[in-house]
Amino acid sequence: MRVLKPLSPRERLLRACRGEPVDRPPVWLMRQAGRYLPEYRRVRGDIPFLEFCRSIERAVEVSLQPVDLVGSEAVILFSDIFVPVPSLGVEVDFRPGPVVAQPIRSLAQVEKLRAPDPRESVPFVFEILRRLRRELDSRELPLIGFAGAPFTLAAYLVEGHGSPQFPVLRRMLYAAPDVLRALLARLTDLVVRYLDAQIEAGAQVVQLFDTWAGLLPEAEYRQWVLPVHREIAAKLGSARAPLVLFVGGGPHLVDAMAESGADVLSLDWRVDLASAAQRLGSRVSLQGNLDPCALSAPPDDIARRVRELVAAGRAARGHVLNLGHGVLPDTPVEGVRAFVSAAREAGGET
């Protein structure tokens, strides 16, 4: 479904998310504002990470950098999935991944968690969004908000830190399901309020990052995670802002993800986009999904891969070009530029 009238970047993204006709797929990159950009590193300096996220001027500045520096067609709030977590009453440090002082292992700990209004506990997030929205409106660029999904936040809160396979979390699911159920319920409330407030502050699309849900087999995903995604999708209501759902490492979960109510499924780099588009593309839009490591390939190779993704995405009701995971710190800026250029050209634009 193509339209010939050139669209603004904002219209293009919103239409692609909703499965309406577009001139070509929009393009942006997960973690597009980050350490791979020298200009980001200059602003960041040696400011501790959570402090940097709270620094309104700087967060606005680095959020905007990818538009001019690499040509991205959308701006995502610069922040971290852990930003709203300390307000629950949990002590979190970054070294550099989140480390939780007292991991949550009991129902008593869950019951002690606070239920803050994010507008009061992390007001800077919404101020960053309001300022970004003012900057972007004149350029007709779309603004994306985001949150970590409850299962992924729970992963860190239970395990205490990042881990390739989060064994303590997965054991809780089998050995203490009531604790995990209660924790997910609390986090779901937080995430709904948080994304709701982001939409109110100007986010026009919101993305939910469930980076670790792919550790679960499909049956456990359907039991533990899908109901949470459905609840969030239902409570936010896609009429206000399309919801994008990313699940890390989940090639086996894509069909279940399509039952979440999300408008867009953001696919891990291991998912075959062509076959997902053929199976599910009439029901949801797809986002993705170049392997972020492929940005180290020669520019011609990147361009070829982008053309293949664009061709595969045509079978879906809508396609947002993106990576299959965030940009990595050692990524060559040239590779990111080659990706964006190829995306713009793939739709016939020169």
Add this chain to the structure above:
Amino acid sequence: MRVLKPLSPRERLLRACRGEPVDRPPVWLMRQAGRYLPEYRRVRGDIPFLEFCRSIERAVEVSLQPVDLVGSEAVILFSDIFVPVPSLGVEVDFRPGPVVAQPIRSLAQVEKLRAPDPRESVPFVFEILRRLRRELDSRELPLIGFAGAPFTLAAYLVEGHGSPQFPVLRRMLYAAPDVLRALLARLTDLVVRYLDAQIEAGAQVVQLFDTWAGLLPEAEYRQWVLPVHREIAAKLGSARAPLVLFVGGGPHLVDAMAESGADVLSLDWRVDLASAAQRLGSRVSLQGNLDPCALSAPPDDIARRVRELVAAGRAARGHVLNLGHGVLPDTPVEGVRAFVSAAREAGGET
């Protein structure tokens, strides 16, 4: 396909691997000799890991422990996938995962790697196997050998250490494919010789562990990893000893794995065994695949899950009950026993 004549554990495993009729599925567990057993920890003491692997008496002792302590029906060589690697001329330390002093990033480094005969460079491995075989023959228990697969060994050699997503390795695949190709060729030679010598020393089944190949999309897996698996399977020849292939985190790769020539596909816990058995079960046997974390569930729950796996496995030409990854250190011994008991009972044995 059932036979009513009670089989010895050795016959049962070999027949299940080859897709011949059995009385019930055999059962063993990946990493069944390990830290979850107090008796293992007693023998291990504070001996450094590689030294422990080289200690013939101790390695024999801990290899045998799971037979009497948890009722496992097969013995796997106690060792580590990195044991044959230092003989290439690479300095490796364990802290506790493998750390490579000088990660391999250039063709010159690959060309400098030695091509040792494992019989000379790691003779203790084969002595352990010969002793185990003598112990096991009187009890008609099968002996399993193993090796790390070339891609997974390359993952550590290139990255320098373990990593959730091995970005340096994956980048090499796109940016310096000639280096990776040369490294995989060297490692394939090593693995073929190593497994060949294990079979000669008494291993009756051999398992190839490709723990990290699931990081690749299917197209890259088919390009980089499948030819390596095929070469190993072809050179070993399954008439001498069935080959079991494990690929970690690879629900999207199971169909490609079935083209490897391996006799048995050992499935990650995230793979749906029922659907794999229906799709591929006429061509290969399957092994697996309970989530190792599910061993923390109550015994009744473990037994129910084992019965489900046994029922699902009936659609395959052969099924070896096992986990979907190795036993984790904090696993309750009771859970492991419950798994093995349920496996024995699921076939009608009391």
